[in-house]
Amino acid sequence: MSTVGFVMLCHTSFDRAAQVARHLAGHGCPVVIHVDRRVSRGALKRLKRDLTGVADIRFSERFSGEWGTWGLVAATQAASSLLLREFPGVRHVYLSSGSCLPLRPVPELVAYLDERPKTDFIESVTTEDVGWTIGGLNTERFTLRFPFSWRKQRRLFDAYVRLQRRLRFRRRIPAGMVPHLGSQWWCLTRQTLSAILDSPDREENDRYFQRVWIPDESYFQTLVRQVSANVESRSLTLSKFDFQGKPHVFYDDHLQLLRRSDYFVVRKIWPQADKLYRTFLSEDLASQPQAEPNPGKIDRLFAKAVERRTKGRAGLYMQSRFPNLNWENGMTAAPYSVFQGFADLFENFDTWLGKATGTRVHGHLFAPDRVEFAGDERIYNGALPDSADLRDYNPRGFLYNLIWNTRGERQCFQFGPRDKQKIGEFLARDPHAQISVISGAWAVPLFHTNSNFSDIRKEAAQLQKIEADHLRVLRALTVKARVRIWTLAEFIENPMEPLQTIIDEISPRSSRRLTEAPRMADLTGFGQFLQNLRNQGMQPTLMGNFPAGDDPRPMIARRGRPYLVK
């Protein structure tokens, strides 16, 4: 007979439990099965019938093991006492469940434990050091009372915990006991286990732990520290938990992953994962080529699942992720740049910008008649159409779709007071938006148009009002976007420096100096134009100070050394 015995706690899928028990017993390991008290008599009978004739299998006294209650510990105690009593040859007791599956051949486990005859494998961590407990209850598991079920009476549970905290109620922890927590799946030596089970303080210990919350994660984990000299604080059973504290289940498609883990047993397996059971319970498992162990891969897989569930993918809005305001964790998927007034002031600004930064430069995405995608496309990444109606039906949706669809390529677009303004507030709030504004630049095309001055005046007044409103949004305290605003007068005074700053921010690694400046529109007579507007009773304020007749100097004068070296 083997020196390793198994205790198996079962409450569902008994055919699988029986299969594993038969496998273990077949390799000479005695198995004591505990069947939950709530399981029907018929199911128990079937299980027993299923296992008749298999030597070294025993059934222990039944307890009702609802999650988080004492019953699970009582069941473990009864089953392991039985195991120790009935099978004197057993040196290590391995606690497992009905949905556990051995990952490595049983002889390997036996040999491994034979080499470490005095070692107790049990995850046992002081309460201060665990970060994984549910509900934030660590030390309080040991010092409060928990008469209500966490699963079924959550409100009462929470309220009672709050009440005890307020009243500063504390249970006394028995002297000499240092609370430890850990995975409930352990493997202890006969010496240690019997010392716990036959301890003179057992009655007192049991009485104390009966009122501790989730005692199966703390009873043996705490007491082992008092009796064992050789605790190896890790579990030989692989088990992973999701963000709700529910164990992750393994399926057939995890086969390769499990083959590369270096654990001996895994919990828990989906009962219908035929391939896993077939593979790991096959007799020639030992002769199969061993995969290189890579346990980190499993950790990463499940850590990613938890992250996906709790944080999600930034900038993604979809059927099962629709974050509330300020809970977006990234309102858009990637940084992008918005240019206001640049296309008015410079000729072919988009071509120049595309060349200078290597990004995708769109026209006015929010133009009133159609979406001006780069390259004048009718339809864009992700089959996003250029219809203004569809865009205006949900402007935010349009923008975050565009940014999501073009992940990996920075997007730039033009904006201005002639565009639909509804998106402005969203832009201002988005930390991914880099917004650069030359205020009042909308007047430049007006200056060049060939229309009646009264119409120009009317349009100028309207555009100025729209832009002023937009600037107010951009200057609000709640703005998260990276906003830069220059007046037209300020900007043309020294255009290269702001351009260089913006471009450095877009592509910080390319330390290229701007050599070619975009061509500025001809502004000769612009000051007079503004004066004419004033004379007609309109007050152009957003352009800054443009004295009539004082035409700006042409930019060429400053071309030589456009940027100050830091």
Add this chain to the structure above:
Amino acid sequence: MGILATYMLRLARKRWRIRAFRKRRELTAAANRTTSIRQDDLLLFCTIRNERNRLPYFLSYYRDLGINHFLFVDNDSDDGTREYLTRQADISLWTTKASYKRSRYGVDWLNWLQMRYAHGHWTLVVDADEFFVYPFCDTRPLRALTDWLDASSIRSFSAMLLDMYPKGPICRHPYHEGQDPFEIAQWFDSGNYTMAKNRKYGNLWIQGGPRARTFFSDAPERAPALNKIPLVKWHRDYAYVSSTHMLLPRGLNLVYDEWGGEKASGCLLHAKFLDTFAVKAQEEMARKQHYANSNEYRAYHEGLTNSPDFWCKWSEKYINWRQLEILGLMSKGNWA
């Protein structure tokens, strides 16, 4: 949400259930094999009309997923659909000649059958041209998903409708019986869906896709809804309100996370745009039995005669569920 509003929704739910109860008389059982339904069987409910040549593939697809019993309502088919279905051992069939429109597009009939037969079962409610895709559907049967949902205390599972279309005019490749429709309609739009929250019922209202951009680009509010919640652990008190877009009680519509995370979700691949579609659109326009005075079909009809091609250079070719998950159309949530 106030007490009054909650109470009004409760009344609405009861009204839909009473309506469904009254509509039961319109149904005649042609083959009732519901006694063979076992306690934890997965059920599929479907209303159909003249879908004979699509059914073989539909049935084999869902049998492979692990559906144990199918419950069909046949609305006056005349192409042999009924005869074909009555021959299948795992199918129960009811027939009716009553108005599809006045049963609220089949919802009342199915609500009744679900009330009667689906209590306590995981149920999938789909149309004959909808194919359910969920995370890991290529390696794990539907039962794995429902077991996981049970363990996570989740009662309803979202699957957005994803319109699939062929490259070129939709009449070019004829569909023949038993064929996988996505051999023909293998393209879809990956990133032009927009959504808004429906305050009253708490569901998301998703619109977009090829239909919105081709037929409704000047009337986006009329574009069809794509949000669907087809998989529900049914309770006899539940009721679908409008197609499978939303349910009552409204907690079942909360299939999305509002705090930044992603819940698990799937897709319903929509094999509507095959060569059969043009014929169907014509027929449905004449029958006027569809939603909003068959507006949708009228738009299709006009659109299809003018520009019958959904395909564009940004269309994505369907590969598998992982592709949909990477594109952000569905999510694994914390199922790993």
